[in-house]
Amino acid sequence: MHINPNLFFLFKDGDFVVWDYQNHQQFALEDAYFERLKLWSQGKVTQPSPIDEELLGANLLSTIPISQGEWGWDLLSHIFHKGTSDISENILTAEQWTESYLDYCAMIAKNPLPIVLSNANIELPTADVSLLKTTDLIDVFYKRKTCRSFHSELITLSQLSTLLYFSFGNIHKEWPDLDGLQQLGIRKAFPSGGGLHPEEVYIVVLRVEGLEAGVYHYDCINHRLRLVKTGFFEQKVVELVCSQYFAEGIAVGLFLTSKFEKSWWKYPHSRGYxxxxxxxxxxxxxxxxxxxxxGLHTWVSGAFSDSNIRTFLELESETEFPLFFIGIGHGDNDSLNPKIRKALE
Ligand SMILES: Cc1cc2nc3c(=O)[nH]c(=O)nc-3n(C[C@H](O)[C@H](O)[C@H](O)COP(=O)(O)O)c2cc1C
Incomplete structure (x- = not known):
């Protein structure tokens, strides 16, 4: 017999638990069962045991080898990937699907969607549509590229406001298509699972005309800013993005965070991650x-020090985490920073 390779073990509420992350099953294991699994894994089984039938029935043992397939990362990502794959395979009729969806809605509606009201009080100028109307979409597709060489030039407050509004603002307000039904989510220029929009935007202002340097939180509903703290944090940003000095010279750095509690309110399974x-x-x-x-240039980074960013942004919620960084400003749009180009040459 072969041991199921997609298992991990943990202590939970006083039990020793085996978690079969491929089949999405967990069992509390008594010592004899654990010892038996251990013997099988060590190839030391000498005689049959009635426990084997139970372990077989629970898919912890198999009569044929179970392949884990090819996997280039370590086990942690394999657990997450497999553990969040194939969680619903039932084939339903339209009526069954609708009924199960309504049941699901009723189930999650028992708890309110966690929302923290913002106390942002810095008004932003109205987004200036004319700033975007001169460029057509095809040009924008070609213009977007990674820039790692910024020039320390100012951007205008109107540019920042327009950027925030069309990128992250609640641009649709009411949803006429819901026709009197309860509107739960918000609609921005991009979709979000369940309309929840768990993302939040923190702006490190370095070079914006008419706005004091500092860290601000964007209130996407009211199109306002909340000041977190003042200060010129350019070197701090570089430090936070793992010393990638490409952030030098940007006008603003955006730390995008996600409020996980919104997502697990509606999607309780880890697949919500x-x-x-x-x-x-x-x-x-x-x-x-x-x-x-x-007409601005952009640089993104997925490499950063998560906990330090939480501290820097003064995040009070324990369930909000940084997921991405975007640096924006005027630059020469070169994907190579001059220091790297020089070193390469
Ligand atoms: C998820 C993600 C993470 C990235 N992280 C970094 C990063 O840490 N540092 C960096 O210089 N570029 C980073 N990039 C930018 C890519 O290197 C860049 O998009 C890629 O080289 C292609 O160039 P292009 O954006 O000009 O098409 C990241 C891009 C994405 C989508």
Whole structure:
């Protein structure tokens, strides 16, 4: 017999638990069962045991080898990937699907969607549509590229406001298509799983005409800013993005965070984590295209020190985490920073 390779063990509420992350099953294991699994894994089984039948029935043992397939990362990502794959394979009729969807809605509606009201009080100028109307979409597609060489030039407050509004703002307000039904989510220029939009935007202002340097939080509903703290944090940003000095010379740095509690309110399974990451990709690309449309240059980073960013942004919630960074400003749009180019040459 072969041991199921897609298992991990943990202590939970006083039990010793085996978690079969391929089949999405967990069992509390008594010592005899654990010892038996251990013997099988060590190839030391000498005689049959009735326990084997139970272990077989629970898919912890198999009569044929179970392949883990090819996997280039370590086990942690394999657990997450397999553990969040194939969680619903039932084939339903339209009626069954609708009924199960309504049941699901009723189940999650028992708890309110966690929302923290913003106390942002810095008014932003109305987004200036004319700044974006001169560029057509095809031009924007071609303009968007990674820039690692910024010039320390100012951007205008109107550019920042327009960027924030069209990238992350609640541009649709009411949803006429819901026709009197309760509107739960918000609609921005990019989609979000369940319309939840768990993303939040923190702006490190370095070079914006008419706005004091510092860290601000964007209130996407009211199109306002909340000041977190003042100061010129350019070197701090470089430090936070793992010393990537490409951030030098940007006008603003955006730390995009995700409020996981919104997602697990509606998507209690870990698969919801994937949705947060997918949401963030959509948010980021919308921002990159808007910035390109405004004639600005962009640099992104997925490499950063998560906990230090939480401290820097003074995040009070324990369930909000940084997922991405976007640097924006005027530059020469060179994908190579001059220091790297020199070193390469
Ligand atoms: C998820 C993600 C993470 C990235 N992280 C970094 C990063 O840490 N540092 C960096 O210089 N570029 C980073 N980039 C930018 C890519 O290197 C860049 O998009 C790629 O080289 C292609 O160039 P292009 O953006 O001009 O098409 C990242 C891009 C994405 C989408």
């Amino acid at each position: 994937r949705v947060c990451l997918l949401d963030m990709g959509h948010a980021s690309q919308t921002c990159l295209l808007t910035a390109s449309g405004l």
